[in-house]
Amino acid sequence: MTLGPSNHSSTSIAAAALSALCERLGDDLVLHGPEVERYCRDWHGDITSGAIAVIRPRSTKDVSEAVKAVRDLGLSIVPQGGNTGLVLGATPDEPERQVVISLERMSAIRRIDADDFSAVVEAGAILAEFKDKVEQAGLYFPLSLGAQGSCRIGGNVSTNAGGINVLRYGMTRELVLGLEVVLPDGSVFDGLSTLRKDNRGIDLKQLFIGAEGTLGIVTAVAVKLMPPAEQVATALLGLPALEDAIRLYRRARRDCCDLMSAFEFMPPVAFTLAREAIPDLPMPISGDYEAYVLMEISGSGLVDVDDLMNRFLEGVMVDGLVLDGVVAGSKAQARNLWLFREGMNEGQAKRGAHLRTDVSVPLSKLPAFVSEAEAAVYEACPDCLCVSYGHVGDGNVHLNVLPPSGLSKEEIAQRIYTSKVVINDVLYRFGGSISAEHGIGRLKKPEFAARLPDVQHRLLKTVKQAIDPDLIMNPGCQLNFTPDS
Structure with missing residues (x-):
């Protein structure tokens, strides 16, 4: 059964498609009705859409049969895993033409x-x-x-x-x-x-x-797979400035080599936000420094990770790169240090809707980018709060912007849009990327498409049309691939 143009309403078409899917695949695989909604809501709960049905296969053969069935009906597919993405890549946007295929049952x-x-x-x-x-x-x-x-x-x-x-x-x-x-x-x-x-x-x-x-x-x-990290040393460090985080990272790469497994930077407001989410979280260090680094080195076998961390910190503190610091003395203490990094995200969410960015710049330009981008945001939206943090080792910055409380939804949306525009303007001057790790999805598609060079667009379109000529796989995600686009 193919669903093409007809005089029936879109609701009738969706109902006919659901009936056909149930008949072909069986009620065990096809979920419909109110239960579908949880598969059609984004991770933060900001967007809720819908779908004709959710298909939940138990095997690769089931997935194959489901794809054939959806294709034969002239519908499209939104694949979904845990639905934890942050760019609407797994959120349907044409509820009466799309079917979600969830892989949650295939967990072996x-x-x-x-x-x-x-x-x-x-x-x-x-x-x-x-x-x-x-x-x-x-x-x-x-x-x-x-x-x-x-x-x-x-x-x-x-x-x-x-x-x-x-x-x-x-x-x-x-x-x-x-x-x-x-x-x-x-x-x-x-x-x-x-x-x-x-x-x-x-x-x-x-x-x-x-x-x-x-x-x-x-x-x-x-x-x-890798050998397990039997030894882990975790330290939270207070620095004079964000520029010192780059110098510290360069030194850590030299002294700790490939044993360094994490190197995160955070602003002072991270402690405030984390404790808003986790009120009883104990402060391990003064919150008065300009920048903070959460650093971890790990290893196994004959390597003495604790000794390496202590010798490294002695050197950088003597040289003034680090003003203060605390080294976790147990797994529980290490976990508490990481809770500041994780709790900061929860604290931002508690303050309501805000701009979440996931950008990257060349590592050497990270401090200058953060400084210029935050200045641009404060000039355009002086009542907002910038929260910049991320992964120093790969140039990935999450420069988030929190509007003040008490604004209307429209005012919040305007602050978010304006902040995104000015941050992206700075980002492109620095030769950066609008997506370091979250992907493009539907959320970042306009910015991605607007600056995609013609040659890259042609190559992407060629690959898409070769593998998915009927354009049924996650349409609307990344780019609008149409025969004449």
């Missing part, structure tokens, strides 16, 4: 191979649960995200997720050995190899990493 770990330092896991596995299973096998999967208790492996791959360990282990792309993907015609690309070296031409799996479900549905992933 197909194998963990300790000798091969690899694992094969289905796309619906929750990241934290997968990491726990890997740890029980005496290994370590280094992807670490704030949403790891609910995000899923397939979504991590489809968005090329980043996180706090990028400077040591890289983005998700660098952790993927192979993929299994259901293509828009229902066929299955089986590329689940765990080979480290395989130079047989174009690496096809890379097409689907970061594609946000616009080329196919990732159903399983082969990933690299």
Whole structure:
């Protein structure tokens, strides 16, 4: 059954499509009615839409059959993992023409191979649960995200997720050995190899990493595993200025080498925001310094991580790069230090709707970018609060803007829009990117499309039309791919 132009209302078309899906796939796989709503709401709850149905396959074969059914009905697909994305990449935007395919039931770990330092896991596995299973096998999967208790492996791959360990282990792309993907015609690309070296031409799996479900549905992933970090040293440091964070990072890269696994910068307001979210969080350090760094080094075997951290800090404090600091003496203390970084996000959310950015600039330009971008925001919106923090080691800055309380929804929306425009203007002068790790989705599509060079646009369109000629996979995400666009 194909749903083309007709005299029926869109509601009638949706009802007919739902009936056809239930008949073809069975009631076990097709969810409809009020339960659909939770799959159609973005992570922060700012946007709620709808869909004809939610299909919840139990196997790769189920996904293949679902894709064929949706295609035959002339509808489109929004693939979804844990629905924790921040750019509306998994949120339907045409409720009466779209079907969500959720991978939440496909959560099996197909194998963990300790000798091969690899694992094969289905796309619906929750990241934290997968990491726990890997740890029980005496290994370590280094992807670490704030949403790891609910995000899923397939979504991590489809968005090329980043996180706090990028400077040591890289983005998700660098952790993927192979993929299994259901293509828009229902066929299955089986590329689940765990080979480290395989130079047989174009690496096809890379097409689907970061594609946000616009080329196919990732159903399983082969990933690299690492030896566990048996020793971890965590320190929170107070610095004279943000510029000193770059100098400190350069020094840490030299002295700590590849043992450094995290290097985050935070502003003084981070402590206020974190304690608004977690009121009993004890202050480990004075909140009077201009900038703060949360640094972690880790290792295993014969390496003495604690001694390395102490010797490193002695040197940088003598040289004046660090004014004050605290080193965690236990796992519990380390956890409390990280709660300031994580609680800061919760504190911002408690203050209401605000601009969340995820930008990157060359590492050497990070302090200058933050200074100029914040100045531009304060000139345009003097009553707002800028909160800049992020990953020093990869130039990723989350420059968020919080409007004051008491404004109307319209006034808040205007502050957010104005702040985004002025930040992006500064960003492009610095040669930066509007998306360091969150992706494009639907939220950042206008800015992405407006500055996409013609050659890149042509290449993206060519790839899309070759793999998804009917344009059924996540339409409206990343770019508006149409036959005449």
